[in-house]
Amino acid sequence: MHYLLLLMLGLPLAALGQDSTTEFTQEQLIWFVKKYHPVSVQGALFLKEGESTVRKARGAFDPYLFTQLDQKYFKDKTYFSILNGGLKVPTWYGVEVKAEFEKNKGLFLNPENKVPLSGLWKVGVSVPIGKGLFIDKRRAILKQAKLFAESVQAEQQKLMNDLYYDAIQHYWKWVGVWHQYQIYVESVQLALTRFNAVKQSFLLGDKPAIDTLEAFIHLQNRMMDRNQYQLLYQGATLEMSTFLWFENNTPLEITDSLRPPVIEKINLINAVSSDTLETFLTQLEATHPEMQLYRYQLTSMKVEKRLKIEGLKPKINLNYMLLNEPSGVDFINGLSSQNYKWGVEFGFPLFLRQQRGDLQLTQLKMQKTELGQQQKLLELQNKVKDYYNKQISLQEQVVLFTGVVNNYRRLLQGERQKFNNGESSLFLINSRERDLIQARAKLIELLVNFNTARMGLYWAVGRLY
Structure with missing residues (x-):
């Protein structure tokens, strides 16, 4: 020493x-x-820990680049080759913006996967109109x-x-x-x-x-x-x-x-x-x-309570994408409301026992904390x-x-x-x-x-x- x-x-x-x-x-x-003093230095590390926690949480809203390739060859034949990739951009309001490119070919390709030879561009959004509209886990x-x-x-x-x-x-x-x-x-x-x-x-x-x-x-x-x-x-x-x-x-x-x-x-x-x-x-x-x-x-x-209340709502996600074939024409101008793909995703638990239990536990935890606050x-x-x-x-x-x-x-x-x-x-x-x-x-x-x-x-x- x-x-x-x-x-x-x-x-x-x-x-x-x-x-x-x-x-x-x-x-x-x-x-x-x-x-x-070491404890004083440790206290300064708390602030850095808080900044890192926020940075980590913001990562859930980072744009997500993805790609998937699935091919099958048998006896010198191309059964299928499915390529799909793109970019997903989550937003604060729960809406997810998507841009994808799909190019598929093969002798035994599933008809629903058939696209033009040059491929297919897709641009659209996924919008929660039930659970997740006002708040979600992210x-x-x-x-x-x-x-x-x-x-x-x-x-x-x-x-x-x-x-x-x-x-x-x-x-x-x-x-x-x-x-x-x-x-x-x-x-x-x-x-x-x-x-x-x-x-x-x-x-x-x-x-x-x-x-x-x-x-x-x-x-x-x-x-x-x-x-x-x-x-x-x-x-x-x-x-x-x-x-x-x-x-x-x-x-x-x-x-x-x-x-x-x-x-x-x-x-x-x-x-x-x-x-x-x-x-x-x-x-x-x-x-x-x-x-x-x-x-x-x-x-x-x-x-947390708002999130649990949101869990009582049914899951209803609306998906809509505009389609466009790659060509010499400008991509944006080539988009047409006549070419699109859409769908609705629905889900709802019949008894809501897990959701109601989670909400009740959160309310009880809040009551205990409020009592502790008054006592303190x-x-x-x-x-x-x-x-x-x-x-x-x-x-x-x-x-x-x-x-x-x-x-x-x-x-x-x-x-x-x-x-x-x-x-x-x-x-x-x-x-x-x-x-x-x-x-x-x-x-x-x-x-x-x-x-x-x-x-x-x-x-x-x-x-x-």
């Missing part, structure tokens, strides 16, 4: 309009995911193929919406554990400084030996906490690195040279307003990719409201707990002043520091949860991509 330092990738960072700094933002992550398949080509765009949007949110969740987890890790790195440094100061005071005879032991135990505990968060940070870094790719399917890895935004920038983000929520809920049925997929399914089923819309609406409530509640908790952290910080400052005046103890200083450290770590957790819930709201309405 190739490991590259993201910071050195000047082109992608410049494409985002950002300087090559050690700060790695959510926008930069999404840029990499959108441009290079037209239905093409309509459904076009719907599929449109639906793959919604499928791509759904795929990318899920991918973005998955990446964003891992990003904020990485942001959170990095900040918490830094808090415990700082706490170890404070404990080490205090231990050295207490040890020096002991050597000077100002502190008892028990104080050095207490300071050392606090240092050990904080080192344990730091190591624990260091492991969590390393795990979160590896998890987020799975979303980072570069050209030629090159996997990337977050290195120690990259850092998330500082805590002050994270605090500037506001929750989604209630007015925006109402807009999201109003537009949810029309804009969410999963609801779009349901609409495409139902529209495709309506096309309700689920999405509730999910949107849930994420909205979470981010509002978490924003209030962040504001409240920011005050708690500030109060803990003032308590620690006051306790230090008392300690310097000889009115407090090392135990109380450590206790105040521990409370402040835990409060700061909790505030980071709340900030991470708030930003995850806020982005979760955009994911729930299908608007991350």
